[in-house]
Amino acid sequence: xxxxxxxxxxxxIKLAERRVFSQSFKPLYQEGMGLVEQAxxxxxxxxxxxxxxxxxxxxxxxxxxSMRLTTRLMQVASWLLLQRAxxxxxxxxxxxxxxxxxxxLDTASANNDAAGWVELPKDFLDLVDRSLRLQALxxxxxxxxxxxxxxxxxxxxxxxxxxxxxxxxxxTAFARG
Numbered sequence: 001x002x003x004x005x006x007x008x009x010x011x012x013i014k015l016a017e018r019r020v021f022s023q024s025f026k027p028l029y030q031e032g033m034g035l036v037e038q039a040x041x042x043x044x045x046x047x048x049x050x051x052x053x054x055x056x057x058x059x060x061x062x063x064x065x066s067m068r069l070t071t072r073l074m075q076v077a078s079w080l081l082l083q084r085a086x087x088x089x090x091x092x093x094x095x096x097x098x099x100x101x102x103x104x105l106d107t108a109s110a111n112n113d114a115a116g117w118v119e120l121p122k123d124f125l126d127l128v129d130r131s132l133r134l135q136a137l138x139x140x141x142x143x144x145x146x147x148x149x150x151x152x153x154x155x156x157x158x159x160x161x162x163x164x165x166x167x168x169x170x171x172t173a174f175a176r177g
Contacts, residue, residue: 025087032080032134036073039127043070050121058119065110065120065128072107072131076138079103097146105139 043066051062082100085091091099109128110117 025083028137029080029084032073032076032138035127035130035134036077039069039073039131042123042127047121047124050124054119055116058116061110061114061116062120062124065124068107068109069128069131072109072135075104075107076131076135079105079138079142100142100146105135105142107135 047066051059054062079100082091082096082103086093086096109132
């Protein structure tokens with residue numbers, strides 16, 4: 001009985017893997033990249049205007065949370081770009097697995113009971129919530145496809161530089177070889 005259950009688990013279909021490496025990945029990719037665009041437009045436009053109206057405390061929280069939002073979305077976008085590269089055959093799954101180790105899918109957010117949170121603009125909070133939900137979905141898919149969350153802990157001795165990592169990931173994703 002134990003032998004048959006182990007054979008059955010070897011044939012388990014990973015739904016996340018099936019989704020990422022098929023045409024059904026396209027809506028997830030579009031959702032993620034669309035959210036990146038929406039956040040950029042908001043932060044460069046309406047968000048700047050709304051931020052100027054905030055108290056000092058809320059403005060400080062807004063600045064910190066917008067950095068977290070931007071970081072979170074860039075990490076998710078990097079993961080999505082890597083999966084798209086694998087899906088289109090530009091990179092092998094092994095190459096993606098290697099490169100994705102630089103992606104961190106653990107950017108937290110301030111608690112909604114943080115001082116000044118209630119003053120933050122509704123549209124901004126909506127972007128934060130949507131980005132957190134997308135990050136959680138991508139993280140679950142990543143763990144199902146690639147195993148435990150190795151990307152959450154940087155390898156010892158590796159200097160952590162998120163900006164450099166993002167540039168490297170984007171160059172890899174768009175490289176033509």
